[in-house]
Amino acid sequence: MKLRNRLLVLASFLSIITATAHVYAAAATHEFRLNNGMRIIVQEDKRAPTVAHMVWYRIGSIDEVSGTTGVAHVLEHMMFKGTAKLKPGDFSARVAALGGRDNAFTGKDYTAYYQQIEKSRLEEVMALEADRMQNLRMDKAEFAKEIQVVMEERRLRTDDQPLAKVYEALNATAYVAHPYRNPIIGWMDDLQNMTAADAFAWYERWYAPNNATMVVTGDVDAKRVRSLAEKYFGKIPTKTLPKSKPQNEPPQNGIKRVIVKAPAENAYVVLAYKVPTLRDVEKDDEAHALDVLAAVLDGYDNARLPASLVRTERVANSAGASYNGISRGPSLFLLDGVPAEGTTTEELEQRLRAEIARVASDGVSAAELKRVKTQMIASQIYKRDSIFGQAMEIGGMEMAGISSRLRDRIIEKLAAVTPEQVQAVAKKYFSDEQLTVASLVPLPLAAGAAEDRKPAAVPGLRH
């Protein structure tokens, strides 16, 4: 039930983020900073009487160290387990009584908590969120149960999911030093050895107003949000935040390969190239060009990869490309696909590489570029339909160090990308030196486990 972002999700989320927001940034977005350093970003949108309230901490799996991977996410779970005033479970019960929905999610770069509520309830959820920023109680018995829940979550989302295991192996192979090598949920062994003290130390170290950004979208008045934020968060003392070590990745000097075997029917292959991250919206034109390249390859129904590999040549059941340029750490450009019957992962890998080579040698057409840009611009209008989505965008960008005020500017920069720039990044960044390839070797299930199982003729216990 905790939403969490993994590489796949993050990657797709990113291509959304970068295609952001022509329409609102200039509209009714307000930013303030409280005296204790907490940042507040409000976007007024009065279409419906509801509000999305989020508090983002700039602390995620990127900040973890060996032996306690997963602690950012475990702490996220424990944030629902009581404060000086609230018993375990009371937080969600209070929000529910207000008609709200609440949850939280942990990513590589952040941990965030949110409530969706009818607009008159904002003050009450803000009070609850401020309470757990400073008064968390770490009960050992509660921790002992909750760490079991997290291990079940890991089994559900990773251990029994072949593709999730492929991505876990991909990251652990592509990065040898940078913490992006570790899964957000943590290695199982680290979870088994984690203690309540580990989680509480994390809380004590990182949970502070000067490490937090509140994002509020919906039917609110920015001035009132500011005064409420001052009332509930304004007196929370600042902490001296330790500086995470950068743990920069050393250069890669040759192709890396990893194979995962798991119960599955279809094989799968993903190619990950190390490429630049967006740090400066004005200067980093290569990041914008990579974004456009991903869209040319996989940005619409008939984009190059689905058109050529899936529909025309039929060497793949699916094929895609994605690029995550908005990130605290390094970025990967991904090409992936499920080979069709009669095609091997090696053959599909060659076809995916050939599509990049085709862009590098022949460039992209003006018509393709126009189509891609049309999608990006229209998506800014479509995305206004969801205040929750808007809050997600704002928070995600801010955590990566890109001001959400630059959403319009990013779209302008994307719209200005030329065919030559797309061709240039296709030439520059897709060499074997920077490549990691992960593939899934499917293990067939034991006979009789599944296919064309006959319905139970006689009710009763079987097996």
Add this chain to the structure above:
Amino acid sequence: MLKKCLIVILLLSAGTAQAALKIEHWTLDNGARVYFVKNQTIPMLDISVEFDAGAKRDPAGKAGTAALTNSMLARGLQASRLPGGETEPAMNEAQISDAFADIAAQRGGGPGTDRAGVALRTLSSPNERDEAVKLTARILAHPSMPEEFLQRDKARTIASLREALTKPESIASKAFWQLAYGSHPYGTETTVVSVESITRSDLLDFHARHYVANRAVIAMIGDITKEEAHTIARQLTSRLPQGKPLAAMPDLAPTRGAEERIAHPASQAHILVGLPALARGDTDFFALTVGNYILGGGGFVSRLTKEVREKRGLAYSAYSYFNPMEQAGPYQAGLQTRKDQASEALKVVRETIAAFLRDGPTEVELKAARDNLIGGFALRIDNNRKILDNIAVIGYYRMPLDYLDTWTANVAKVSVADIRAAFGRKLAMDKLVTVVVAGEN
């Protein structure tokens, strides 16, 4: 172009939104039913067009026909001549996709068990909108269903079916529906064999029989006038034929308890418990909705989550829900847990449901449920996507037009006694079917 967009939006959003949701409904001469909500806050338009064309209408032995028909709609268009003399050229799959992309229109929708159709999200500016509506109308009426793409799509369908049959969650779900619905079409499983048997003429027959004007249900929300909505509804259905009445669906067989255990190498057992329970239009709907919030629907505060997750740490997710359908759709409770504790977790689920059936909720729980459902009602209709989903359901299942207006009042009326009575009518421990995939060996 960018700048112009921005200004238009700023002007429009200054006005603002829905105090009450006004659904306008009318029926076209050809029998199509239209449900429209005007919302001018964003210059866009969402449309869904649905038919009695879901998987329950699959021909015997050819499960998968409804889904393939739906997914093949945009694989090619026949050339056609309109009544006015205008001709439309044939289009291939790539041309259709590019045509949508060029105007930034998004095609969605898909096949369900009861309903199937097409959804469209487009900019509401006339040029884009007209082109998007015209393409959608052609896709609904004149798909060419090319043989070569059928072979390709069948191969992809079979590959994904085989993939699903390796996944414990899919195996569990398929087994649950089979066990709960037996030989009723709701229980029919699409198999490799059934997909292999589907031919192009099966798709053309299915399309001709089910994608018909007199059973079209059109839901629309967005920045257009009622008159424009009327014109669009006509455009979407004027090329469609009139359909002959469809055979009545068979009744559901009486529910019998059953249990199935399926071996699997996964680390977690997937457990599903439930039975056919709730049809659209059933008067127990609100009592069951409020009751299930307490039992298994209310996220972190439900009894199932508390017993399974919060008290015992047995699972990440434990839930239950009612899925109302044309005929009784399922009540289903589910969780996933480390395989050596599957029996313990199943016991907790059964005891939690049994206690709820025996004693019903407490007054405190009922108040909490009402507070959440009523206090959170605004969240159910706070964007166009959600409103479209709601009015599509209201339209398809012929629910009262004031369903949303009276929703909170109906929730407020539900008593503890109502919940006990309704659950007593719909659930019984000895009728539950249970599926455990990857449990203890």
